[in-house]
Amino acid sequence: MTDRWLIAHRPQQPHARAFLLWAATSGLAPADVAIATAARQGDRDIMSDTDRIVTALKLETDVSLALADRVAGCLVLQYGQRPERIVSLTTDHVLPHSVENGVLGLQLGRDPLWLRPRLSALLQTLIDQRRPLAAPLRTRATPLPFPGLRPDRPITSATLQQRLKRLGVPSTSKARNGAWLALVGAVHWKMLADLLGVVDGTAAAWHQWNGGGRASYVASRLRAAQAPTSPERPNMTQRVAAGFPSVSASGR
Template structure:
């Protein structure tokens, strides 16, 4: 029966849109409340209108399908940042956003502004690394500040530029690796400053004492001292031994690895993205960081076999198995970002993430693979590498999988094979040619 016949005197009709819904304290539904809050936040108090350049962002937020999430976002730090943009307290530039504390709200707003075209796209991890150099240098005295700035700009930034290959941006893991070197250099310079010692007057004994107390930073300290000696900022005779790390070569058994890959290829109840990513780890030993950064440009169709797809991980194209090719084609045709606000814009990534215009994070993918029966991606990758290097020459494998020659050669030696075994194996597979090739 209707509310009147049931004796309910409270009206469930929104006073703005006149629709039946759960009402807020102002007798309006959640959608009308969110739209009203969005209008109030994006209206200039002086002119009473929304700035023209901000209108694309307003339209993007107004089209959000879940009014509860939009209202929660506008009532939080995100709404405060939008208000600062509307009142010109915050300029719509990357530099202005870089001056703020890099919280999740700031990063989300930056992604939204890039998505709607207000801000130009940039290599975010590379830009954040440059910001990290400036932030860490400001924590030191003027003399050491200059040294750390030179170390960051002349040593770490070129390494970051070198890590960018095939037009792909710097990954989060690569930035974390370089940031660790920067932090160790800042910590060592701060240690010297606290004891009234300049880097140019540093002695071998003082370096040895610091390295003994921070053994897990030995490799990063050695990199900094080698650079400072080449730049004539520290004594040239200070020696720091290279840290020897025991490489973990624990493997996943071939039986378990093959059966898990077969289950992912045939089990339709598992998410399609997880099936493709799991097969790439189990069959080809790929890193999660490399899988999540795959784009449509990395996918190629075989010229003679249209149903066979290939992925570009290294110098040469890696052609996938038929079942995995079919799964990858289905993923390309039906991929959708998990968030509604990102679905209104096309994404080049095969594994889109929660943030607009971003791919899935490697940690999130690794956790999802663990739930599918892959105990650790390292074990699965090691098992795949040991299986592949026994059947394919290590140099060809490095070009197909996209790893360095040294890593592929170490796995080749670990498999207890020599370089001539590959030629002998190929000669056993087929009879010798009757004419010169």
């Protein structure tokens, strides 16, 4: 009966396990009750590197576009960040670099993610100019780089996605997938998990899907120990060829 209900109510399947555990511990269902777990297939459609890089460069340089959209779009296109996570950022997540003047980092995971200098400058300007959207509340202080109508509430992720779509990001999921493929080709999955604040399994799955293997972790750590800890400043040709971005971690 349980299996038949799950087949007929697929959207409710994620809640079934918790319900059955509660029922079993309450004596309302057999202690050994079990249900099959449907395999979850992740979305692997990607935005092409050419489109992603060109769009990111446009957002970095086109001053006619809304500043908040430029910063958010770069975080999606370059660092594979989810819109819902971007809008939830506060100024507490933003860190100044101790050596590189003007370079900012984001505390998304265990290690700071140091941003490219141009994106750092955009983020700093956004923080300096942030204001709630509602005109009567424009003078209110807000800890949010992406505030909504009220100073204590960010814009919704759906609103952000619609705004980015108008700027050439047709799908944030495809843009994020493209960014992740580029990132796992340049930085080991474990380092990415620590920098971007995702679980190890997610980063490892992307690494494997990109044709990598876990055995490369030791070699990556040895290279990182000899690498500079400040953000690189490659020229435009090098940045485009590398497919964005220069990722660095303090103390790694």
